Amino acid sequence: MRAMLKGIAASDGTVCGQVYRLVEPDLTVQRRTITHLDNELNRFHQALEAAVSDIETIKTRATKNLGADSAQVFSAHIAMLQDPELKMAVEHEITTQHVNAEAAVSKVAHDYEQSLKALKDNPYMQERITDLHDVIKRVTAKLLNVTLPDLALVNHPVIVVTHDLIPSDTVSVNPCYILGFVTDLGGRTSHSSILARSLNIPAVVGTQTATQELTEGSTIILNGDRGQVIVGPSQEELATAQQEMQDRTENLERLAKLQHHETTSQDGVGVTLAANIGTPSDMPNILRNGAEAVGLMRTEFLYMDTDHLPSEDQQFAAYKEVVTAMAPHPVVIRTLDIGGDKPLPYLKQKPEANPFMGARAIRRSLTHQEAFRSQLRALLRASAFGQLRIMFPMIATLDEFRQAKAIYDDERSKLTVNQVPLGDVKVGMMVEVPAAALLADRFAQEVDFMSIGTNDLIGYTMAADRTNQDVGYLYQPYHPAILRLVNRVITAGHNAGIPVAMCGEMAGDPIAVPLLLGMGLDEFSMGAGSILKTRELIGKLNAHDLQSLVETALNSASTSQEVITMVQAAVPGILN
Numbered sequence: 001m002r003a004m005l006k007g008i009a010a011s012d013g014t015v016c017g018q019v020y021r022l023v024e025p026d027l028t029v030q031r032r033t034i035t036h037l038d039n040e041l042n043r044f045h046q047a048l049e050a051a052v053s054d055i056e057t058i059k060t061r062a063t064k065n066l067g068a069d070s071a072q073v074f075s076a077h078i079a080m081l082q083d084p085e086l087k088m089a090v091e092h093e094i095t096t097q098h099v100n101a102e103a104a105v106s107k108v109a110h111d112y113e114q115s116l117k118a119l120k121d122n123p124y125m126q127e128r129i130t131d132l133h134d135v136i137k138r139v140t141a142k143l144l145n146v147t148l149p150d151l152a153l154v155n156h157p158v159i160v161v162t163h164d165l166i167p168s169d170t171v172s173v174n175p176c177y178i179l180g181f182v183t184d185l186g187g188r189t190s191h192s193s194i195l196a197r198s199l200n201i202p203a204v205v206g207t208q209t210a211t212q213e214l215t216e217g218s219t220i221i222l223n224g225d226r227g228q229v230i231v232g233p234s235q236e237e238l239a240t241a242q243q244e245m246q247d248r249t250e251n252l253e254r255l256a257k258l259q260h261h262e263t264t265s266q267d268g269v270g271v272t273l274a275a276n277i278g279t280p281s282d283m284p285n286i287l288r289n290g291a292e293a294v295g296l297m298r299t300e301f302l303y304m305d306t307d308h309l310p311s312e313d314q315q316f317a318a319y320k321e322v323v324t325a326m327a328p329h330p331v332v333i334r335t336l337d338i339g340g341d342k343p344l345p346y347l348k349q350k351p352e353a354n355p356f357m358g359a360r361a362i363r364r365s366l367t368h369q370e371a372f373r374s375q376l377r378a379l380l381r382a383s384a385f386g387q388l389r390i391m392f393p394m395i396a397t398l399d400e401f402r403q404a405k406a407i408y409d410d411e412r413s414k415l416t417v418n419q420v421p422l423g424d425v426k427v428g429m430m431v432e433v434p435a436a437a438l439l440a441d442r443f444a445q446e447v448d449f450m451s452i453g454t455n456d457l458i459g460y461t462m463a464a465d466r467t468n469q470d471v472g473y474l475y476q477p478y479h480p481a482i483l484r485l486v487n488r489v490i491t492a493g494h495n496a497g498i499p500v501a502m503c504g505e506m507a508g509d510p511i512a513v514p515l516l517l518g519m520g521l522d523e524f525s526m527g528a529g530s531i532l533k534t535r536e537l538i539g540k541l542n543a544h545d546l547q548s549l550v551e552t553a554l555n556s557a558s559t560s561q562e563v564i565t566m567v568q569a570a571v572p573g574i575l576n
């Protein structure tokens with residue numbers, strides 16, 4: 001039966017395909033008495049083998065995408081499943097208690113967990129509990145004959161339907177097989193949306209009920225421009241969707257021709273179009289999409305796919321890879337921005353009533369200096385291989401910047417004493433807290449560059465959680481209050497002679513781009529999928545003429561809608 005789900009338009013494009021539910025299945029185990037013990041032992045052995053084979057596949061994909069170090073966790077999982085003691089304990093339980101294999105697995109896992117918990121003082125053993133849960137879940141799923149969804153195992157094109165897409169779900173994805181994403185939760189600037197846009201994958205987020213209403217294997221049409229999902233589409237709707245898919249392909253082919261072009265407005269004003277990335281594996285995609293620099297590397301992604309902090313050497317290898325791939329063009333790497341919408345489960349942060357305003361990002365780095373220093377050392381070592389810029393997230397006060405910079409200087413001097421080769425590094429800040437935007441003129445005296453993080457700046461200015469779709473209407477990049485803050489930062493930077501970039505999603509928003517160009521923004525950094533469209537758009541704009549549009553928007557507009565109308569009048573025909 002035909003039905004329509006509505007959500008937030010998170011990433012453009014229409015796709016039509018089959019649903020792949022990335023939803024935790026029910027793994028409740030019933031205990032049964034068994035008479036054919038050999039059969040049961042056989043079932044157990046087959047489940048064990050099948051689970052190992054799945055993990056091997058996931059490991060291969062993770063190794064390819066993230067490097068061997070990050071994939072090590074999967075070797076540990078395989079070793080755990082192949083542990084003869086665990087195997088014998090389950091066999092013993094089946095044969096002595098005459099119980100079904102899943103009940104035996106569950107009993108042995110429970111006992112094993114208790115013995116690990118007893119070793120409270122041994123953090124290594126405590127971490128093994130998470131591994132145990134993971135491997136037991138896989139074997140149990142095999143025994144119950146239910147599929148444990150895992151994007152690394154997808155081997156044909158599907159539309160992924162999930163409650164919320166977290167970064168660790170996506171690190172081992174093969175983008176060729178993911179036609180689109182539909183989620184229950186999220187807003188336009190939540191990480192699932194950012195990721196979908198950077199991979200150029202259409203997405204609808206915040207539908208609230210997608211996982212309840214969309215069944216595995218059913219055919220849907222996802223419209224990422226309108227934020228709609230059509231379930232059980234008619235033949236006519238399928239034909240329209242096919243046509244839209246074809247138009248999109250042709251559009252992408254036309255844009256691809258701009259890959260090696262410079263980014264210049266019609267009247268010759270040049271700007272840098274940079275890309276936002278998560279891991280080194282994003283580099284081929286951003287270069288294919290014509291990135292002229294990396295304007296933001298979100299280092300959280302390196303930290304998210306393991307169950308422990310990555311070592312200095314692991315980080316060094318990742319940063320070096322990015323800096324080398326982009327050389328001689330610059331790479332901005334942001335120090336760890338954990339907390340709020342980017343939790344790191346293994347860091348076990350104290351529960352906070354208000355994590356978005358809590359001990360996150362630079363606040364946490366300053367109180368957990370060991371990890372911060374290790375990251376800075378890794379970054380400094382990588383600086384010898386290209387043009388590195390280090391950026392601190394969530395700076396609210398000058399003191400925070402000064403403390404972070406002093407720690408950076410300290411690590412730099414120590415490496416210099418040890419004759420470690422280092423490059424010339426610029427140290428800057430994100431402007432994403434309204435206090436920093438208001439005081440940008442003072443910050444501009446001390447930092448080498450500023451990059452405006454509008455995802456958070458809008459959230460904090462409008463007092464609206466960026467992940468909460470109920471207040472999504474407050475995410476208004478063209479709100480005059482936001483435009484005034486952005487303009488203030490750009491002016492402050494230029495008065496002090498430093499460059500100003502923007503790495504929030506607003507930088508690739510077609511209505512915002514004419515305003516930002518008119519304000520004189522130096523660098524626009526965005527998801528790979530927006531770069532070529534933005535290059536094409538800037539090529540049609542006259543930067544000098546846009547200054548009067550900016551004046552009017554800043555001085556006369558009272559609402560976002562008024563700004564949109566002004567932009568549409570100033571650049572007719574370009575924007576819809």
Ligand SMILES: C=C(OP(=O)(O)O)C(=O)O
Pocket residue numbers: 296298337432452453454455456457503504505
């Ligand atoms: C670029 C930003 O950082 P993130 O989205 O990672 O918080 C921002 O806040 O605009």
Ligand SMILES: [Mg+2]
Pocket residue numbers: 432453455456
């Ligand atoms: Mg931010």
